[in-house]
Amino acid sequence: MSTTNHATDDASAPRGKAPAGERLADWADGRLGVYSLAKANMRKIFPDHWSFMLGEICLYSFMIIIMTGVYLTLFFHPSMNEVTYSGPYVPLQGIRMSEAFNSTMNISFEVRGGLLIRQIHHWSAVVFIAGMFVHMMRVFFTGAFRKPREVNWMFGFLLFVLGMFTGFTGYSLPDDLLSGTGVRFMEGAILSVPIVGTYLSFFLFGGQFPGHDFVARFYTIHILLLPGIMAGLLVAHLILVFYHKHTQFPGPGRTEKNVVGMPLMPVYMAKAGGFFFLVFGVIAAVAAVASINPIWEFGPYRPDQVSTGAQPDWYMGMAEGLIRAMPGWEINFWGHTLQLGVFIPLVLFGVVLAVMALWPFIESWVTGDKSEHHLADRPRNAPTRTAFGAAWVAWYMVLLLGGGNDIAATHFHLSINAVTWFVRISFFVIPVLTFVATKRICMGLQRRDKDKVLHGRETGVIKRLPHGEFVEVHAPLDQGQMYTLTQHVQHQPFELGEEVDENGVRRKAGPVTKLRSKLSQGMYGEGSQIPKPTAEEHAEITSGHGHH
Amino acid sequence: MKKLSVRRRHPLAALVVLLFALAATGGLYAAFAPAEKAQADSSQSLAIEEGKKLYSVGCATCHGTSGEGTKTGPSLVGVGSAAVDFQVGTGRMPAQQPGAQIPAKKVAYSQAQIDQLAAYIASLGPGPSVPTKAQYSPGGADIANGGQLFRTNCSQCHNASGKGGALSDGKFAPTLQGVTPKHIYEAMLTGPQNMPNFPDTTMPEKDKKDIIAYLGEVDSGKTPSEGGLELGGLGPVSEGLFGWIFGLGTLIAVAVWVAAHTTKARKS
Known part of the structure; x- marks a missing residue:
């Protein structure tokens, strides 16, 4: 079609050829069909909110990691052959080390820009996973994981977990004393698996730890396997978005059937493009200012050496916390040892992550809600979910504290044993306290919303009535504000119903259904939400007495 | 002279010569040596005397009136002058209060007083004495070997770059930054408080020097930080905190800023 148009244009107009850009676009359209793709997608609308840019932070830091990582691969030697250091860093001259450590020293001290690129790579990894954590929490607290986005929630969760392991394998590559201690930790965790632990460890390390293989193997996992899977998941994640x-926050004119915001082209293209450079700039500035993982201070790894303050990067700090808080229990039977002190933390590591991953499915099962949701919840309107999320974050933070118990002890002049006991008790107590407190705060905020809708907003103007009473003047909210505060759907608790139906047949309510009913009562029953104000209530109050 | 030569074969001549010789050596000895010895003796005993006085005021409460130790403080018999020089010279002693570990604080005595105290404690029983400058000065030592020794023997408590770390029940390994070579040497020699000691039989003087040289190179405060801000040198905990607050925190602030600057849809 476009070609015929052109033919007529050329024939009738003596203006000469079309501009180069147009000709290029025509060329591409004739082969790739870009016009129809662009027409369908260029005007795609995205809603505007700062919290919707958290995912972008993750995307861009991932891109930065890939770019800097490619540069690092040019100089890194993933080998555990022993060499003697002869570079410019005096305190390590003449020390025997693996080629991996030697080449990382070379990157840090001799390759032009090497140390800066290394630090950008590492800092953006720290920011990437922190960004995913916050992004995941944003999606969780606004209920943006509900139908139809459960699959995308799982993709995002997998990206988070894979990010943790990609980070861990990368952190282990320089083969320095700190990361070597971390790899030893991992070996211990694998060994604690009953029956197959030893075989798994021998398989991974190609024999006894540390062997001569793990750097090369981790290298393949770190630069090819995991990032490959992550890139695929990332594309799928974005395609699904x-x-x-995109979900949007509720407000006047925003429904489940529309998206209010700005078009992808040109507004979001410009914004997103600009934001990429802002992210790169901030991370580069952090990397230029602050040191990260100074391996020359740690020295090369030797299994007979260890340093105190040996922690993993923050995203594995939760695993570290579990192992530090766990008492060293073990069971011996028939000459075998079951190392519970390590195996239980290993299981809990999975459990802590899994409860967050599975919440969307638990919630949809309890509510039985099969409808699509494109409007984000305000966290207060889902008190149980919000309380659960806050409790999980608190749980996670307790474990992070456990992972840094020695730093906490020395810097706050505490006993490390006291910190560890605090973590052990808090592991059980803090999530419960956080749950209760958060739920009550949500309920309080719901009451406040109801009050605002029915009685208006406090103006701060005090009036004295003729009979001496003081009252504060309340100004009614405008229609839009009232809509925003009352638009949400309140779930009704799932009732089991009567035991015998109208035909006299006994209903069978299995234990699963009973559990569902119980949970539903807990989540949406009287104690868990404030009925939102109705139009009648509002009419009654506003018509009745005029003064407040 | 004739008389002398006549009597030289007298039976008592040998005895007379012997008496003369004894008198001469005795007299010479009396003229030179004893005077010196007497002087030195009196200054040493004066130092011990003064040290004992300082001891009675500042230390006897916990360590007993003659260093025999009490429930609150260990016996000081045989700890040697090196231990005193370290504990008092770094301000750990006299202790503010008993506890899991006595921290370093402002030094309470002058070096002369510390030497007097050390002399008194050394007089209670033989122990390691204060090292000489030649023993602890790091000049010409092998820094790389010092690093290797440090990572093998010290870093499990003091951290790979000497930043310190936690021990059980409120005890801790202090940071080694700013500790003088003499005090590091004395600490290795005497094993103060919760630290094990490394006598010359397990760690020869040369190795101690190498470690001191390594610490001077990597943890002296003048050490350049190649990567930028050190963040306390504590490893991933402080890095994680910094990354969350200044990395992600800044990015979220930037996101809020970007989202706030947009062409808003007209409100209906």
Whole structure:
């Protein structure tokens, strides 16, 4: 079609050839069909909110990691052959080390820009996973994981977990004393698996730890296997965001069937493009200012050496916390040892992550809600979910504290044993306290919303009535504000119903259904939400007495 | 002279010569040596005397009136002058209060007083004495070997770059930054408080020097930090905190800023 148009244009107009850009676009359209793709997607609308840019932070830091990582691969030697250091760093001259450590020293001290690129790579990894954590929490607290986005929630969760392991394998590559201690930790965790632990460890390390293989193997995992899977998941994640359209916060004119915001082209293209450079700039500035993982201070790894303050990067700090808080229990039977002190933390590591991953499915099962949701929840309107999320974050933070118990002890002049006992008790107590407190705060905020809708907003103007009473003047909210505060759907608790139906047949309510009913009562029953104000209530109050 | 030569074969002549010789050596000895010895003796005993006085005021409460130790302080018999020079010279002693570990603080005595105290404690029983400058000065030592020794023997408590770390029940390994070579040497020699000691039989003087040289190179405060801010040199905990607050925190602030600057849809 476009070609015929052109033919007529050329024939009738003596203006000469079309501009180069147009000709290029025509060329591409004739082969790739870009016009129809662009027409369908260029005007795609995205809603505007700062919290919707958290995912972008992750995307861009991932891109930065890939770019800097490619540069690092040019100089890194993933080998455990022993060499003698002869570079410019005096305190290590003449020390025997693996080629991996030697080449990382070379990157840090001799390759032009090497140390800066290394630090950008590492800092953006720290920011990437922290960004995913916050992004995941944003999605969780606004209920943006509900139908139809459960699959995308799982993709995002997998990206988070894979990010943790990609980070861990990368952190282990320089083969320095700190990361070597971390790899030893991992070996211990694998060994604690009953029956197959030893075999798994021998398989991974190609024999006894540390052997001569793990750097090369981790290298392949770190630069090829995990990032490959992550890139695939990332694309799928973004395609689904496109396909589902972005969620938006409720407000006047915003419904489940539309998206209010700005078009991808030109507004979001410009914004997102600009934001990429802002992210790169901030991370580069952090990397230029602050040191990260100074391996020359730690020295090369030797299994007979260890340093105190040996922690993993923050995203594995939770695993470290579990192992530090766990008492060293073990069971001996028939000459075998079951190392519970390590195996239980290993299991809990999975459990802590899994409860967060599975919440969307638990919630949809309890509510039985099969409808699509494109409007984000305000966290207060889902008190149980919000309380659960806050409790999980608190749980996670307790474990992070456990992972840094020695730093906490020395810097706050505490006993490390006291810190560890605090973590052990808090592991059980803090999530419960956080749950209760958060739920009550949400309920309080719901009451406040109800009050605002029915009685208006406090103006701070005090009036004295003729009979001496003082009252504060309340100004009614405008229609839009009232809509925002009352638009949400309140779930009704799932009732088991009568035991015998109208035909006299006994209903069978299995234990699963009973559990569902119990949970539903807990989540949406009287104690868990404040009925939102109705139009009648509002009419009654506003018509009745005029003064407040 | 004739008389002398006549009597030289007298039976008592040998005895007379012997008496003369004895008198001469005795007299010479009396003229030179004893005077010196007497002087030195009196200054040493004066130092011990003064040290004992200082001891009675500042230390006897916990360590007993003659260093025999009490429930609150260990016996000081045989700890040697090196231990005193370290504990008092770094301000750990006299202790503010008993506890899991006595921290370093402002030094309470002058070096002369510390030497007097050390002399008194050394007089209670033989122990390691204060090292000489030649023993602890790091000049010409092997820094790389010092690093290797440090990572093998010290870093499990003091951290790979000497930043310190936690021990059980409120005890801790202090940071080694700013500790003088003499005090590091004395600490290795005497094993103060919760630290094990490394006598010359397990760690020869040369190795101690190498370690001191390594610490001077990597942890002296003048050491350049190649990567930028050190963040306390504590490893991933402080890095994680910094990354969350200044990395992600800044990025979220930037995101809020970007989102706030947009062409808003007209409100209906």
